[in-house]
Amino acid sequence: MPLGTTLITGGAGNLARQLSADLAEAGHRVVLVDLPPSAPDLPFEYHVADISNRERLESILAEVRPDRVIHFASLLSGGSEDNRDLAWRVNADGAFGLFEAALATGVSSIFFPSSVAAYGSPLPETVPPDQPQWPSGLYGVTKACVERLGVYYHRRFGLDFRCLRLPVVVSRFAPPGAASAYASRCFVEAASSGRFTFHVRPETSPSLIYIKDVLRAIRNLLDAPHKQLTQRIYNLQALSPSAGEICRAINDRIPDARLEFDPDAEVTQLIESWPVRFDDSAARTDWGWSPHFELNSLADDFLGELTDGDADGRRLRGTG
Template sequence: MKTLITGGAGNLACQYTHLLPPDHEILLVDIADTPVAPVREGTRFEQGDLCDREGLFALIDREKPDRVLHLASLLSGSTEMNRTLGWQINATAGFDLLEACHASGVGRVLFPSSLAVWGGDLPDPMPEDQETWPDGLYGVTKVAVERLGHYYHSKHGLDFRAVRLPIIISPYAPQGAASAYASHAFVECAQGRPFRFKVRPDTRVSMMYVKDALGAFSLLLEADPDHLTRRVYNIQAIAPDGEELLQMVKQVLPDSDIDFDPDPEVADLIHSWPGVIRDESARQDWGWSSEWNLESLATDILKEVS
């Protein structure tokens, strides 16, 4: 079994390698030259730009992976700051990747979509089939790839599976990603640095510990195709507001210098994302359930950081 992971130098890709069995071949591909976190022994790494269409087709054709995890992306803030590049990486390269996988007969493609596909006034809890009208361009690109995946499955039989991740709390969250404020709060304070939330104390958004998210990747990848009733699944774990996060950081790191200094643009975008998201289909179809609450993840992430 061979798995190719795009965005392979990133936060989720590196941590996911440790969940794959030792006899499983892994190839990470990324425009960056070095993985941000330790990877499983024996993992191959190759530098490459997914926006190089010819290079991408040649890579998929040469490697003929059984599975592709398509994680390469600009995140929300960077996409908003550089819309053309954001569209090229997130949407155009997403289309090229699905086309290349179809052309080379790749068995299965996993795509992490995002809670950023929703926007506007959202009910809380939010129903599973809430319409996807994102406020930010990053969310627009995620909707585009969800729809493309649905098309490649229904018209061409590609086994495309997507999971809409909430904000992931991780020790390796990308620097500069404003949406990674919960991760940065724990990591910065654990290292004795001050931290200021750019969101407001009452901003309540769906979040999840990285170990839950990686477990969801494994469950969805391994799920029996006959049990899947949809191509795109929601998953839910916790929904703390800014104040609850601040109090949890203070509980585990009492000397923290942590406070709020909201940035209106960041705060408004994140405030447009949902709190509690209904996820019955993921529970029924492939046995999804969250194992980490805010207190247990806070203790665990400090162990990881230290």
């Protein structure tokens, strides 16, 4: 008997493919929704749908009857600047359609991953929980917008909306459409080809988090009893190394890797407008959040996975 049904939008993506394996292992029925998959090997029930097609979404929700939805479908930071029309349609209209479809079909719980990009400079060194949000990029604008929508549906209709503002996630499958993908690709490419060029400055240091800590944080927030939650949206802090420090951590472990810097002004400016460090005390107090990985343990674990793990990254799905 499964623990319940979790439907994941953006189900073929980076975070979804790792979280879905974890949830299935823990006994959940997992159902994925995404555009047609580029890899045909996803071992879960899969519905092809454009998230901005509300009618299609509603019919899938009515058929699947999920206990909760994890809403990952999104254009990322780089892709959103490249195609603003599509970014608004997918990220903002798509989320609005999902909230409405959830109401219409009786879905009671939605998890949403917001981002460091929901803030913009100037910011204090440590971002407090009540920091005003003035994102620099359209991706961040859509994230801030969906945060507000989620709180509205919670207050007005009792929807169990839960949200984490995720730092930049270090993961094997980091999609190239994210301006911040360098924080993952440097490890992946150093391990595979022995070369990587950073398109940010050595000093660039947005807040980062390792995939294993992300998966654990999402599951812990989803499992937290209602009465423990003092808010609907939580900041997370894990580590904030500069690109130069990441470079040294890789070279300490792969001395002959050729790592170079060729900063792109636009990418660097966008990433340097994001928070370096969050005050995440509410997450720590309410549901016991604390990261397990800092830079050295991340580099050991990730490079170990990349050099020893099996080809599809199955070992990356561990829980840390």
